Amino acid sequence: MDVMQNDKLMVIYGNKALQMAYDIMTAANVKGMLSRDMKIVLKPNLVVAKPSISGATTSPELVEGVIRYLKDNGFNNITIMEGSWIGDSTRNAFRVCGYQQLSDKYGIPLVDLKSSRTKTCTYGGSSVDICSSVLEADFIINMPVLKAHCQTSLTCALKNLKGCISDSEKRRFHSLGLHKPIALLNKLLKTHLVLVDGIMGDLTFEEGGTPVEMNRVILGLDPVLVDAYAASLLGYAVEDIPYIGLSEKLGVGSTAINASTVIEINKADAPQAKLTPSRKVAHLAAYVKEDRACSACYGSLIHALNRMDENGTLRKLNQKVYIGQGYKGQKLDATGIGICTSGCTKSLRGCPPNARDIVEFLECK
Ligand code: SF4
Numbered sequence: 402m403d404v405m406q407n408d409k410l411m412v413i414y415g416n417k418a419l420q421m422a423y424d425i426m427t428a429a430n431v432k433g434m435l436s437r438d439m440k441i442v443l444k445p446n447l448v449v450a451k452p453s454i455s456g457a458t459t460s461p462e463l464v465e466g467v468i469r470y471l472k473d474n475g476f477n478n479i480t481i482m483e484g485s486w487i488g489d490s491t492r493n494a495f496r497v498c499g500y501q502q503l504s505d506k507y508g509i510p511l512v513d514l515k516s517s518r519t520k521t522c523t524y525g526g527s528s529v530d531i532c533s534s535v536l537e538a539d540f541i542i543n544m545p546v547l548k549a550h551c552q553t554s555l556t557c558a559l560k561n562l563k564g565c566i567s568d569s570e571k572r573r574f575h576s577l578g579l580h581k582p583i584a585l586l587n588k589l590l591k592t593h594l595v596l597v598d599g600i601m602g603d604l605t606f607e608e609g610g611t612p613v614e615m616n617r618v619i620l621g622l623d624p625v626l627v628d629a630y631a632a633s634l635l636g637y638a639v640e641d642i643p644y645i646g647l648s649e650k651l652g653v654g655s656t657a658i659n660a661s662t663v664i665e666i667n668k669a670d671a672p673q674a675k676l677t678p679s680r681k682v683a684h685l686a687a688y689v690k691e692d693r694a695c696s697a698c699y700g701s702l703i704h705a706l707n708r709m710d711e712n713g714t715l716r717k718l719n720q721k722v723y724i725g726q727g728y729k730g731q732k733l734d735a736t737g738i739g740i741c742t743s744g745c746t747k748s749l750r751g752c753p754p755n756a757r758d759i760v761e762f763l764e765c766k
Pocket of ligand 1 (some may be wrong): 487572693694695697698699724725726738739740741742751752753754
């Protein structure tokens with residue numbers, strides 16, 4: 402059987418994650434891309450310590466399907482690696498999301514990339530510090546969740562690699578506006594296969610809480626093509642998500658999708674409902690003045706504003722709330738969230754502060 406081609410994507414529909422992972426890997430003949438001695442790294446999205454039913458994280462059953470496929474075909478050098486977002490513990494995420502159990506069951510090491518050494522990698526005069534453990538892999542299987550993101554609209558394959566850098570590098574990415582460094586990271590860290598958990602995602606928040614059943618798994622070799630397709634599923638054009646086009650310009654992959662690009666394995670089971678991103682975040686963002694905020698910080702504020710909306714206290718906010726590294730060292734007659742806004746007349750410390758503290762702070766203001 403021929404192996405999957407770079408310019409193709411495969412989709413399988415359903416909700417049985419383990420079997421779907423196994424079947425789609427078989428259909429793509431992934432074993433034809435591997436050799437026995439390869440060090441294979443699985444990179445799920447465990448951005449926060451919440452189970453996959455929250456819509457935030459990669460299903461451990463999907464990862465189990467990949468492990469079984471690899472082991473059944475004689476590939477045993479497998480490691481799971483991830484670094485959760487700033488303010489969350491990857492170890493905790495491994496436990497809460499069911500990965501510790503997977504590790505125990507199959508004897509697969511878990512690597513917390515927050516504790517990994519880093520190596521400075523450079524392209525075109527710009528550099529990124531990337532976790533050395535991932536760089537040492539021979540074959541990286543990127544396993545993102547198909548989700549909305551309150552700053553970049555979409556998070557899928559390309560953005561999932563942010564878990565492969567340190568917390569300080571994540572902060573620097575935000576200070577650079579995210580899109581360019583995400584594209585550069587993907588140029589410097591090549592992944593070999595993408596398997597998207599599109600079974601349960603979240604079309605409102607990256608950190609889950611408003612899960613949506615999407616009942617599909619997408620497989621591709623080119624992360625740019627995967628993200629271009631993921632964007633189209635959510636009704637976005639490639640231009641709406643700048644890091645996709647920037648990655649294409651850097652030669653990471655192609656956004657060219659045509660009628661023969663997508664191979665649907667079980668087309669008859671395709672869900673009929675369209676995937677529509679929620680407008681909720683856009684409504685809440687109208688209360689925010691943001692300049693280069695980290696995802697965890699911005700996410701906490703959006704969650705807090707959502708809570709206030711439900712409590713009926715949001716409409717009492719008569720000034721926009723400042724947030725982000727762009728306000729560091731500035732004296733402002735404003736209310737700010739996070740240590741970066743400590744120059745505001747009123748500011749909530751924390752890096753990042755949590756949503757509950759933000760609600761309390763803003764409601765008592
Ligand atoms: S306060 Fe928020 S925006 Fe500033 S560095 Fe910390 S997490 Fe990032």
